[in-house]
Amino acid sequence: GTIENLGVHLHRMVREQAGRTAEPTACLIDAQSVKTASSVPIGTQGTDAGKKIVGRKRSIVVDTLGLLLLVIVTAASVSDNEAGKQLLTQLAADYPTITKAWVDTGYKTKAIEHGAALGIDVDVVPRNEQVKGFSVVPRRWVVERSFGWIMMHRRLARDYETKPAHSESMIRIAMISNLAKRVTGETPITWHNP
Template sequence: MSDAEWAAVRPLLPVPAWLEGRGGQPEGYCHRQILDAVRYLLDNGIKWRAIPADFPAWDRVYAFFRRWRRQGLINEFHDRLRSRVRELEGRQAEPTAAIIDSQSLRAADTVGAGSRGWDAGKKVGGRKRHIAVDCGGLLLAVRVTAASVQDRDAATPVLERLRELHRKIAVVWADSGYVGRLVGWAKDALHLALTIVRRSDDQKGFVILPRRWVVERTLAWLMHRRRLVRDYERLPATHETMVMWSMTMIMGRRLARGRPALTRQPKVPSTRRPG
């Protein structure tokens, strides 16, 4: 990462336990080197053992990655970055709305049979990642399941997690794959207004739909990381962590620029009827 990006993200890193007198010992490598190694692996889709010798030893990098996942430190770091980026863009730190969607991925041989399946709709065998994002496309929640799991079934724990982490969220937009009893359950159990953005029957080809294009763009951002183009992780929780690391790269670069990202919003067809 650049010096400007490191200066922006360094104050947001979780404080090591040994600095606060809570035990442990100082780490043998600089956090910047470790973060760069994890980002290199994610961006280039290499194996852990293939991390170049310019970085710390691969087993030390993996130990850092695993410790941050188990102790929830990556979640803490990611959420701090998201709050800072939202404030930079003139938004409140906590979101009030979200968009949910899923994406099926082919799985490598390292993915066990117990956590993989077949998506009959997309004709993909592997896993499926379900994400919820804010109105700017920043990640709020992620869950990885077998590709055979229906969107409506996976949405239940995702929405529960979303309500647990973000109490201010009142409305969630989704596509027609989430229609059914889930809408009533979300309203009664979680006090969330799950709004279905439908595609018109007379629309042909690729059409940008209101609100839904935001989460589709985030899914496209994730595909920029070669490690996320295909699922190589033995544990679904590891893939979820990889998704969060990918979003930290996007947010860190935004903070380094010191100004909101100049993203051109596509023209969305009006939902109003003529007259």
């Protein structure tokens, strides 16, 4: 709808301001599990066994600047692999210029093969197992920063929406706010200047 059109227009403007082509050729895919509010219907939630979070999962695709291209919100029990396949299908349809995607180790052979069938080279970027705790992972830090931008919006620190589609819209609106600030030269929101 209109929100998506505004997002696409601002996205192109920000890319061109950054000296990039209007249409991206590479992207990053990742997922974030978040807790849900008590008002969220049980049927739209699940448990992310790996992270031990009961709630929903936000799976996003961003370009190499960290700007949102696609988002789907599912029960947290949906595997990264399954959500990744859905995103890759939508990515091939909506962004035919993209031929490269970086993902973490949660995305397995099926997602990689699905991407290859669509003409997208899906490359797994593992974290350095030698480093304990937090470490900056090449390429993947970009999508992690995008999740940080999303979490700066208080309403998105937890999932309060009754329908997953409403959660997706709230994430798009938050990222459009980020794009508008970039286009106008206003500093994007950070932990230091909320």
